[in-house]
Amino acid sequence: MAAETWFNPVTLDKGLFCHLPCCVSQLGHRPHGGELLCCWAWVHQSLSKACRVMALRASDHSQAAMNRLKEKVLTLDTMNPCVRRVEYAVRGPIVLRALELEQELRQGIKKPFTEVIRANIGDAQAMGQKPITFLRQVLALCIHPDLLNSPNFPEDAKRRAEHILQACGGHSLGAYSVSSGIQLIREDVARYIQQRDGGIPADPNNIFLSTGASDAIVTVLKLLVAGEGHTRTGVLIPIPQYPLYSATLAELNAVQVDYYLDEERAWALDVAELRRALCQARDHCHPRALCVINPGNPTGQVQPRECIEAVIRFAFEEQLFLMADEVYQDNVYAEGSQFHSFKKVLMEMGPPYAAQQELASFHSVSKGYMGECGFRAGYVEVVNMDAAVQQQMQKLMSVRLCPPVPGQALLHVVVSPPAPSDPSFAQFQAERQAVLAELAAKAKLTEQVFNEAPGIHCNPVQGAMYSFPRVQLPPRAVLRAQELGLAPDMFFCMCLLEETGICVVPGSGFGQREGTYHFRMTILPPVEKLRSLLEKLSQFHAKFTRQYS
């Protein structure tokens, strides 16, 4: 992909605008008729067509060959329209522009900043967090078993590695595993869940390992999708949401049914709002599932137990399959906040809920204290799923063979960390606590600095890894954004990036109430860097407000 076909605010401001629907939708703006002209993409395409014409003229060619010149097989017009509708702001044009800026900096091009700071994505280790030693020791031993003879590895790490390798085909991480994941590790996960949930049993046969939580979420959504026209499957998702949900529903041609979290009450989930969304949706689709993200992404709230009970009761009464995205279950910081798993609450509610309400709960090794995003490991536990459907899920997963085995090995350690009697216990605990304590401090710092800035309002970051502050944007900035065919908060974030090197994601990529503007920023940079970043961002907002007032 040529870099010049992407959004560039400089050329934009010179009046060279974006015509391609793909570009416009990528920028988080849904055009309503009036579209702009993407000069660069057009120039690029015309030039390459001219080159093809010349190449053809220079050679003997048949009529068929000339006909081929008219059109590629696969174009924006002929490609899968569902894929075209997909949007994924977390890695959208703003991040591509950040990559370009980094390259320009490396080439010595002068910028008003010396470094691009990617606060767009929950990628702890990219922000300098060190891996947990024990995790990496066990994994290195599994990868290169010659190290089992090395005196430089603790005994418990060796024991673990041997245990994992015993459960692998050919005693190697290089063999495929069973499609639902190594049996031993699914048993570990079941034990972990049972312990987390105060002894409520978990069945390894209900646990499917996956390529990150995303993979499992997509799989469950795939099972749910059916129908056409008025009977198309509708799925309730929170607004703001993590855009994996909207992207997957677009790809699957399902109907996204928005329910709004209440910003005034720290992004609370209100059953009355669920009911409103459901009733309206029933006019045009068949709502069959309800997704909840707890702790919230991008919103950072942690749901109280009563709220979870109310959501379960609602899902039960309304015949909705429940999907609980609980990948931030270890990331709870606020005093008085506590993580309650949907599974535990459901089971404690007893009959008829416990024995019948269908639930899928997702977890990941990418978040928590370990932040091992690159390994792409996660799992789903399904509860009360129809046995035949569960077989279908297993079949569907088998087409992709198996989740990455190194990630499965990592998951083993995450769900069964060193015990107090193990040689690695003390160091493991110290490293884990240090990460979580620092995250808690950064959550507090973020809320504090933002709320001191006029025109920025930030709810408490009770959990997860993000703040999602609301920013006031002056009417002239909104107008200017509209002229450029951009969502106003996209315009703000693009200007912020160009001037400060700070990369955050506009609220329009997650969804927000009409007329409000937000951005998502991670709390992951090291404390001092985060402080300076928060201050720079607040100052930029003040300047931006003056500029467009």
Place this chain on the structure above:
Amino acid sequence: MAAETWFNPVTLDKGLFCHLPCCVSQLGHRPHGGELLCCWAWVHQSLSKACRVMALRASDHSQAAMNRLKEKVLTLDTMNPCVRRVEYAVRGPIVLRALELEQELRQGIKKPFTEVIRANIGDAQAMGQKPITFLRQVLALCIHPDLLNSPNFPEDAKRRAEHILQACGGHSLGAYSVSSGIQLIREDVARYIQQRDGGIPADPNNIFLSTGASDAIVTVLKLLVAGEGHTRTGVLIPIPQYPLYSATLAELNAVQVDYYLDEERAWALDVAELRRALCQARDHCHPRALCVINPGNPTGQVQPRECIEAVIRFAFEEQLFLMADEVYQDNVYAEGSQFHSFKKVLMEMGPPYAAQQELASFHSVSKGYMGECGFRAGYVEVVNMDAAVQQQMQKLMSVRLCPPVPGQALLHVVVSPPAPSDPSFAQFQAERQAVLAELAAKAKLTEQVFNEAPGIHCNPVQGAMYSFPRVQLPPRAVLRAQELGLAPDMFFCMCLLEETGICVVPGSGFGQREGTYHFRMTILPPVEKLRSLLEKLSQFHAKFTRQYS
């Protein structure tokens, strides 16, 4: 999933048959009206429903709760019908039965064999192949960089690890990479392709790393799918095929257009047959893509250059997007056979083909000499793809964040192995050659032993990792299979498994000409084990033939 809901030949023979369409289709049989009764699944479901009724009776409950008893949200009837139609024989019911048998052996249950041999899947390390030392050294260093100070690792492995870590976010494999893969590694891949193709340039921007080749194949198919009814996208695939293709087309609701390879001419691909398939397909769908697997899976043929040229000319004239599955490019054994990449042939054909024919070529670290299946790493190179579509592909991949980073690191070493001047060169070469030489010997052995057996015919295994012999099945066996609602070769393979512990996949899972029967067996077990396996299998076939004659 309860084990007892799966196919069990013992209960089958007692007259307890399979009613559920999902079970029947899983078994590779497409029912034509008459369906059988799966007693176990029915008993299981009835019992669990009874339990739910009792649970409800024991508690206070509302009318809504009673209503819920009627039906789960997600059942076979309400789930995604496209997913239900998916079949994937390589990991189908025969493999699940093999798992059960292994468990029964461990429990001390007596069987006519002492070990289950999984010759169903191309999983080299599970069959005892040792990982290539240099690959694992580099990876262990990346995983646990403390080892960079160890004297037990060669200098070139350390240099590589440092090089890879430099290119990772936060210098860690635990950070996400760019969605299309680490830039450095995409550049390595481009250099590798350029060298493979005699200097024809490859552009890193056209290379996308993926979670195994399967992931990239599914992504490209997703882009291609569009239309409804008569304009539904058709995709030409070989028969026999690797069932990832049929499974993905079923899931995407695209039309599978079969073209038959010519078994009498060592599974040759004939353009006249492509034309027949295409013409017939145009009556009911819009064929837009042509998939070729070279070297062939499950068929093991290696395409001569003229054949590739003819296929390219055909695709060009007929406006078909070409997909070249070239994951076995390093696995060519037969004298006179040589791998020609579609990219190289296309480029050497010059205009108008070279500048216009759209092509996607797939590769993987799971096969070749390394066999690192568990790491789930691969890539696709796209050629002449529309620039805007390529952006859409990048966007689609970004929703799943990134391919597993350890796999990306492994790919780096695979595409840029040690040079002759490097300390690890000699050992690397020796290990690589040993694996490939042994595979070549096993390919020959397989062909030889099978062709000595009456009623078994095996084409030469020119490449890849499988034999796909044709077996004669006596008419009474075919009848018996039909009574059981099974494809005849599924019945043969199930009996083989129960009696010998040998797990192979019936030809019906890959597709075959009506009235012919095959199975796919890997050539991966160690030579002596393979020999005994081939002999046992031939003897079993003879006995089976007597039994049903």
